[in-house]
Amino acid sequence: MNFFKRAWLNLTAKKGRSILLILVTSAIMLFVLAGLLIRNAADTATSNAKKSVGATVTLSANREAAFKKMHSSTSTSKSSRPKLTTSPVKLSDAKKIAKLSNVASYNATVSTSANAKGFDAISTSTSSNTGGGMKGGMGASSSGSGDIAIAGVTSTSSVTSFESKSSKIMKGRGITASDEGTNNVVIESELAKEDSLNVGDTIKMKATTGTKKTYTLKIVGVYKASSSTSTEQGPGATDPSNSVYTSYTFANAIKGSKYKNTADSVTFTISDPAKVSKVKTAGNQLISTSKYSLSTDDSSYQTVKASMNNVKSFADKIVWLVAIAGTIILALIVILMIRERRYEIGVLLSLGESRWKIVAQFFAEMVMVLVVSVVLAGFGGKFVGNQLGQQLVLQQTTTATTSSSSGTTGQPGGSGAPGGSTGSKPSGNMQGGPGSSHTGSVAASQKQTDLDINVTVMDLVELGGFGLAIMFLSIMLASGGILRLQPKKVLID
Amino acid sequence: MLKVNDLGYWYDRQENSLFEHVTLNFEAGTSYAIVGQSGSGKTTFLSLLAGLDKPRAGQIEMNGESINKIGLTNYRKSHVAIVFQSYNLLTYMSPLNNLMTAMAITDSAHRGDKRYAMEMLRKLGLSDEQMTKNVQRLSGGQQQRVAIARTMVCDAKLVVADEPTGNLDEENTRDVIELFQKIAHEQHKCVIIVTHEPDVAATCDHAYRLAQHKFSLEA
Ligand SMILES: Nc1ncnc2c1ncn2[C@@H]1O[C@H](COP(=O)(O)OP(=O)(O)OP(=O)(O)O)[C@@H](O)[C@H]1O
Ligand SMILES: [Mg+2]
Numbered sequence: 001m002n003f004f005k006r007a008w009l010n011l012t013a014k015k016g017r018s019i020l021l022i023l024v025t026s027a028i029m030l031f032v033l034a035g036l037l038i039r040n041a042a043d044t045a046t047s048n049a050k051k052s053v054g055a056t057v058t059l060s061a062n063r064e065a066a067f068k069k070m071h072s073s074t075s076t077s078k079s080s081r082p083k084l085t086t087s088p089v090k091l092s093d094a095k096k097i098a099k100l101s102n103v104a105s106y107n108a109t110v111s112t113s114a115n116a117k118g119f120d121a122i123s124t125s126t127s128s129n130t131g132g133g134m135k136g137g138m139g140a141s142s143s144g145s146g147d148i149a150i151a152g153v154t155s156t157s158s159v160t161s162f163e164s165k166s167s168k169i170m171k172g173r174g175i176t177a178s179d180e181g182t183n184n185v186v187i188e189s190e191l192a193k194e195d196s197l198n199v200g201d202t203i204k205m206k207a208t209t210g211t212k213k214t215y216t217l218k219i220v221g222v223y224k225a226s227s228s229t230s231t232e233q234g235p236g237a238t239d240p241s242n243s244v245y246t247s248y249t250f251a252n253a254i255k256g257s258k259y260k261n262t263a264d265s266v267t268f269t270i271s272d273p274a275k276v277s278k279v280k281t282a283g284n285q286l287i288s289t290s291k292y293s294l295s296t297d298d299s300s301y302q303t304v305k306a307s308m309n310n311v312k313s314f315a316d317k318i319v320w321l322v323a324i325a326g327t328i329i330l331a332l333i334v335i336l337m338i339r340e341r342r343y344e345i346g347v348l349l350s351l352g353e354s355r356w357k358i359v360a361q362f363f364a365e366m367v368m369v370l371v372v373s374v375v376l377a378g379f380g381g382k383f384v385g386n387q388l389g390q391q392l393v394l395q396q397t398t399t400a401t402t403s404s405s406s407g408t409t410g411q412p413g414g415s416g417a418p419g420g421s422t423g424s425k426p427s428g429n430m431q432g433g434p435g436s437s438h439t440g441s442v443a444a445s446q447k448q449t450d451l452d453i454n455v456t457v458m459d460l461v462e463l464g465g466f467g468l469a470i471m472f473l474s475i476m477l478a479s480g481g482i483l484r485l486q487p488k489k490v491l492i493d
Numbered sequence: 494m495l496k497v498n499d500l501g502y503w504y505d506r507q508e509n510s511l512f513e514h515v516t517l518n519f520e521a522g523t524s525y526a527i528v529g530q531s532g533s534g535k536t537t538f539l540s541l542l543a544g545l546d547k548p549r550a551g552q553i554e555m556n557g558e559s560i561n562k563i564g565l566t567n568y569r570k571s572h573v574a575i576v577f578q579s580y581n582l583l584t585y586m587s588p589l590n591n592l593m594t595a596m597a598i599t600d601s602a603h604r605g606d607k608r609y610a611m612e613m614l615r616k617l618g619l620s621d622e623q624m625t626k627n628v629q630r631l632s633g634g635q636q637q638r639v640a641i642a643r644t645m646v647c648d649a650k651l652v653v654a655d656e657p658t659g660n661l662d663e664e665n666t667r668d669v670i671e672l673f674q675k676i677a678h679e680q681h682k683c684v685i686i687v688t689h690e691p692d693v694a695a696t697c698d699h700a701y702r703l704a705q706h707k708f709s710l711e712a
Contacts (some may be wrong), residue, residue: 002546002597006583012567013627115687252642276674347581352570492536492655 003357005362017337021369022376024333027378028326029370033455033463034384035319040459042312055273055298057095057103057280060265061086087291088262095281097268097294104271107159107484108263110152110251112146114205117214119195121147122239129463146208149243152251156186157246158269161225170223172199179220185222190241198222210256217246273301318422323466331474332367338478340363345482346490359479365469376462381463382455494556494683495519495542495651501550502537508511511537512706521650524677524684528711529703535687536655538703541574542685543653555651564687571598574644574652580636588624588631588639592646592647599647617672623679630645634665641672645680652676654686657691670696 011018067085091108098106153159155172161167170189187197197388199202199219206214225240252259268283270276275297283294338345511534519525529535540546543566553560555677557653560568575581582591592610596603603609614624617638619631625626628636637657644652655672658666670693675683677698686697700711 006586006594009590010585110637259534302711343581344583346581348598349566350543350569350575350581352566352568353598354566486546486630491575491581492540 001213003060003361004364007361007368009216010361011365011368016370019022021333021337021366021373025366025369025373025467026255026376026380028322028329029373029463029467030321030380031322032326032386032466032470033377033381033459035315035322036459036462036466037310037381037455039315039319040462041454042308042315055276055281055301056267057097057270057276058265058269058297059089059097059283059287059292060295062289062291064293065290081241087265089266089292091261091263091266093287093292094263094266094268095197096286097266097279098288100279100282102271102279104269104274105155105158105329106266106268107154108152108248108266110248110259110263112150112152112209112251112254112256112334114147114207114215116148116205116242117204118442119197119203122191122194123147144482146206147242150205150251150254151243151245152248152263154180154248155247156221156223156245158267162223164228168224170224172219172223173249174221174223175245181249182247183215183217183250184220184247185216185217185250185312186223186245187219188241188243189222189224189238191244192219192222194241201287205254207254208343210254215250215254218248269297269349269485273298323470327470327473329475330478332480334362334366334474335481338481342490346487349485349487350491355483358482359475361476362482364470366475367468370464370467370471374460374467378455378462381459472492494521496554496557497551497557498539498546498554499551500538500553502541502548504578507549510549510706514701515539515706515708517655517701519651519685521681521683522539522681523699524671524674524686524697526700527685527687527703528694528700530611530690531689533703535703539653539655539685539687542651543573545575547578547669549576557603564572572649573651573653574599574649576637576640576652576657577645578656578659580633580640581641582628582636582639584627584629586628586643587626588619588628588635591628591639592643592651595643595648599649601647610642610646614639617642618668633660634662636669637661637665637669638672641669641676645676650682652682652684656687656689658688659671666690666693673697 063086089108090364094106147213151159153175155176156162156169157176159167162169162174169193172186175184175186185203187203192198195203197219199222201219203217203219204214205217206212223245225243248263252262266281270279276296280294280296287294345358349355369461495518497515497517497519500517501510501513503510515538515657527535527538527633537546541548544560545669548562549563552564555563555568560564560572563572569575569674582588583594586594589607591608594616595601595609596610596712611621611624615621618622622634631639637660641657652673657673658669662667672686673686674696676682684697686693688694701708704712
């Protein structure tokens, strides 16, 4: 008959009191659990965000340095007109950077254009083929411009618009790394419809620059661009449906032989967005920084992180507040309970029981109550956590969306620098007016702020730990009475 | 066995001492009664013997060792068993579990021996059904018998009782007093009973009267 058994006998003999204790403890545990759940969900969401929110590092020509060079050459040689010379990115550099740790994949982007031969490009009222306005100014390094905008990529799946699902492969497949060196093409669904083209068909295109050769391309896929993006393009651009995707090698071939093994820009997908700046630092040591620059974009990651940190700190506060309030409430209950049990304590003391074992008996009773309460709270926790989580997400998503879109608007993300050979952040998004890259980050952050509230065994273990700490503190606070109690005073009255 | 040396006790002021310079000897195998007027300090004296309080003056020795040195908790655990007027049982347990608890706490030689505890309760007139239901469902006499049984299953050689028959009728009183005599003579323990009933005092081997701050042997 140790103190543990006494605790059990006491709880089972005084059922009404035990049930009340369990209810009070369950209520407190439920609040703690709700806080823990939200905090853990925010934790998971943040680490998920780290993994899936696109953080990228882009290697492109260093336009800033090029401009400087142009101006300095103006002052030294007044005879010749200043010329802005930028170098296309060498793929060998890109491959070195791709080998750095935390770089998950890379996507080379080459933009150019060609004229449709044997099929009709889609013309819109605002666009004219002679306007020369490539979508977002992409690929304008080639002096001429055709009616079909060609985006040469490593793979379409890592193009921003495909990642954000604003563009989708409808038939066939997208461009992959295995398409390197082939003339495979993915065309837009509107173009396919107008010209009755299908996967497996071939089309012809004539280069507007260089050799002016005619190429035969094989359609391997049809994609659909979301209609909203077409409104974002500037006046004079050709219809977005005239944008096709090929391997970057084909785009280079169109541009001319000197562009072999180069790209307008190479975008590296970073596996852990928190390491973006580290990758940039390491990458800068591998390239000639006077010619090229590495720019980073982890804005959506930062946005998600910030909004998740808000939820987390709120949840942390809840956990601590409830834990403190719970400790106070339970301590008061335990103190009352101990006062009510002075007689019993006196009997035990008169038998020669040590005081700490009496404290241990009360603690054991509370732990038994706690075990039942944690299970009860576990059942209720899912419901409460879900309600609270939804409320929080509703608030936080609004904040995230607002800050996300405003955050990216100022970004040099628009590939719309007219005439520039390469934008500082070519997004690979054909319809790249300013704003088109926003869709991706907003969608990503909305996705990530979904708090997944699930009560796991780990949650309950953590809750139990919290409960134990609360019980321990309460008993310690209340046990002052036990330790001071004089058995004579209790027993002889 | 139990030696009281120059014992003195007061609550608030020394001038109001309940008793002073008390020197007594209590032997094993003997029963003692302590009588005296109400308020004379019998209970107080007993609480000192039971190790529930410390004397203001003098000391108490158990087998030649000061009980302060033994430690009061340890002394209560190993050397003394107490019976009160109001039984002082653990109310959330059965008589059997009360005995089992006491045996465990006091580290009795019969610790954990359920059959021994049941046998003891049976000897004291409790049925098997009574010994497993809550103690509060028993009559006063039955509860006091459980409290006495509790002292019997423990190894403590000193048993002190404060008005153990105070709440009992004549028949129960006779039974209980008989039990205390058996504890003294058959279990060879030292039994000290505070009582105001002359009949009870008369059955004990010796009786002390507390009067005018002094203990004196009754004729
Ligand atoms: N905790 C206390 N504080 C102050 N005085 C006390 C305290 N307990 C008892 N007294 C006083 O000490 C005196 C002796 O009390 P005690 O209980 O020892 O008497 P008693 O002989 O047992 O009396 P009774 O026969 O009525 O039980 C009484 O006058 C009582 O008022
Ligand atoms: Mg008294």
